[in-house]
Amino acid sequence: MVKHKDQFKCTACDGLSPKWQGQCPHCGEWNTLEAFEEVVTSSKRVKAAGTPPSFYSLSNPNEPSRYASGIEEFDRVVGGGLMEGSIVLLGGDPGIGKSTLALQLCKEYVEKNIKVCYFSGEESVGQLALRAKRLGFDNDALKISNEIELSKMLAGLESEKPQVAVIDSIQTAYSPNSDSLPGSPNQVRECASELMTLGKTKNITIILIGHITKSGVIAGPKLLEHIVDTVLYLEGDKQHYFRILRSVKNRFGATHEIGIFEMKQEGLTGIANPGDMFLNERKKGATGSVVTCGMEGSRPLLVEIQALAARAAYGTPQRHASGIDQKRLQLLLAVIERQLDIPISQYDIFVNVVGGMTLKEPAMDLPVIAAIYSSVKNIPVKENTVIIGEVGLTGETRSVMRLEQRVKEAQRMGFDRLILPLSAKKKVDDKENTFKYIKDITELTET
């Protein structure tokens, strides 16, 4: 039995739509939807055809190994090294250092006798060599190619049989099977899935470099994220020289781990002690400055939060948050106004997390309130103080996750005076009795 069903199909991406539209809902191309008849065969015939797949038992598979690069910050983010035969997406803004990081990985791998191919569709071999020279990389074992055509790249991988391949970038890869331009969602999807198939069958670890588009997503938006095994983003602002490598998806390890690097002449250098980096330019004894301890993945990080309260000149006071959530700031201001009896609407309030870090966790409530209070009242926070805690709408303080770890990090960095929620008292080890516990924010004024 054969059924017919009316649908519309996009000539550019083969995506289906139940109704006609001017723009394809899948790839965004215009005027590409055409009516077609889908032939649905009956379930009986499907059952009759086809051979059964092979089944395996769990005790059977050969366990893949990992390629540890020796770049500690990188290996930790991916869970101990890239998995053999896995496919990794390395995304980031233009110029952030993706190619630099990839080339540094190549250097480490090649030195460990791991065979690597580098497809550089964006830069000439000469440019790449120049960068390699800057990174102190002069090993001829790295195979470099400027090929961007997919079939040739696949053939190259089949003949070279590398263990790791870098595609820089997936947006320049091009397959003639698809009519659209390189970098379009269709091309990106086609190239990525072909490369993945080859990688999985030939056991090649493939690193796809992808640019983030203006709207903040990698071209071929979420479509690559679900195909690949691991998604890494390199971020940070270009004015500061540090870069954060973040894992947002990892089939072979924990996510939300970060690696912190500094961009130097000789490439991205891991920073083992990031606390120093965020705090070393801090002006001690300044009003509105509070040190707190945030968590990035499993890692505690000491950062400085600054607040500035200035008398508002015009009707509506300004509120500006950078590094913390704007809405959370509004809420905390309302709590301050009500619970601490401060006419906060008379002030313009600016809050900034120093060093371009973003802290979006409840543990930042208490330090933000303390910083604003310090600025409004012009009272500096005592030296060697770290403040951590969540604040509720009635001004009560609450404990936060991984408190012990944060406290340890603060002590390790030489901060011995901690201001914590009262409920945290039992959890922490205060040997020298220098911690202060507060039940609600009104007690902040006494510390």
Ligand SMILES: Nc1ncnc2c1ncn2[C@@H]1O[C@H](COP(=O)(O)OP(=O)(O)OP(=O)(O)O)[C@@H](O)[C@H]1O
């Ligand atoms: N001599 C140098 N010393 C320090 N940093 C440098 C030096 N040369 C380049 N850089 C840094 O390297 C960055 C470029 O890195 P890279 O080309 O790896 O970025 P990318 O993410 O691959 O960029 P694209 O999107 O253009 O491919 C520059 O923005 C600059 O910050």
Ligand SMILES: [Mg+2]
């Ligand atoms: Mg590049």
